[in-house]
């Protein structure tokens with residue numbers, strides 16, 4: 001019989017020991033919840049703060065089974081884990097949240113799109129192909145988006161195909177072929193659901209793109225959208241998590257079109273980059289909310305205490321080696337600036353090394369400070 005959470009002998013296992021796990025543990029400690037981690041990297045960010053740290057492969061059946069079997073609850077901070085082992089652990093009485101059935105859908109962009117289509121959840125029109133290369137023999141209409149069904153992350157595994165030439169380098173594996181959406185904004189909504197079926201949704205987050213590089217510069221919340229769109233985004237997120245029957249925290253990434261339509265791009269069943277600002281800016285952080293939801297505790301309030309901007313602190317291009325932080329003291333002097341370093345000793349170009357949250361009463365002022373932080377704080381070696 002699996003134990004209920006009511007004290008410190010309760011064992012919560014987490015597959016993955018990266019920065020999301022690290023911030024999760026920081027919050028779990030406040031409730032005296034002991035988190036045991038497994039990660040393939042012996043130097044992963046959770047190594048020094050987990051109650052125990054196991055080096056092991058998250059995709060290996062035997063290693064996931066061995067790690068999970070003595071846990072009361074098992075959760076993940078990354079989707080790419082051995083789902084077969086999670087189904088078997090569930091059979092043995094371990095509570096696995098998010099459920100293996102949800103992870104199975106999320107690991108495959110093809111199944112994800114089919115889930116949206118079957119549930120009437122708005123998403124960009126698509127079809128599935130055995131290989132991106134097969135499109136060379138067809139006469140597709142350009143442009144379109146090609147996505148590897150499995151294994152892509154952070155934009156790797158996504159190609160915008162604008163011409164027949166682009167097809168030459170198309171992925172050689174099962175793909176989703178998706179209509180290109182002329183979106184006006186990219187939004188994200190984080191929703192939590194516990195085993196009682198209660199849900200709680202955070203205010204929508206918006207991506208701000210750099211006008212010069214067309215790269216995401218930072219995320220901010222509340223999003224600059226109408227009340228109707230905010231409400232529609234909230235309902236959509238609840239609809240998705242209810243249809244999944246999922247227990248845990250879910251990030252729902254959305255496209256907003258010029259006509260005010262919201263389309264689901266993809267989902268992530270775990271704490272998410274677009275929720276980091278909740279540590280300082282919301283009554284309950286996304287990490288605490290994840291913990292509350294998987295323990296079937298009451299969900300926390302999600303209102304923002306203050307508007308916020310979140311900036312990813314990425315390894316500077318051209319720098320690889322032991323990390324050091326240029327401009328740290330300067331940004332620490334700025335009002336409403338909180339720096340989070342993930343404890344990664346080694347920097348590489350564009351590696352996620354930390355993030356910075358900036359908060360204050362007026363979003364426009366917070367954004368100005370944010371741009372100042374981007375210019376000042378660098379991860380170099």
Ligand code: ADP
Pocket residue numbers: 124145147152153154155156157158178179180181182183186253265266
């Ligand atoms: P990943 O899983 O690697 O994060 P996404 O599916 O989120 O990949 O795609 C990465 C980015 O590519 C999105 O944030 C968006 O900017 C762009 N993108 C993805 N799908 C489309 C689409 N159908 N139309 C236009 N842009 C898209």
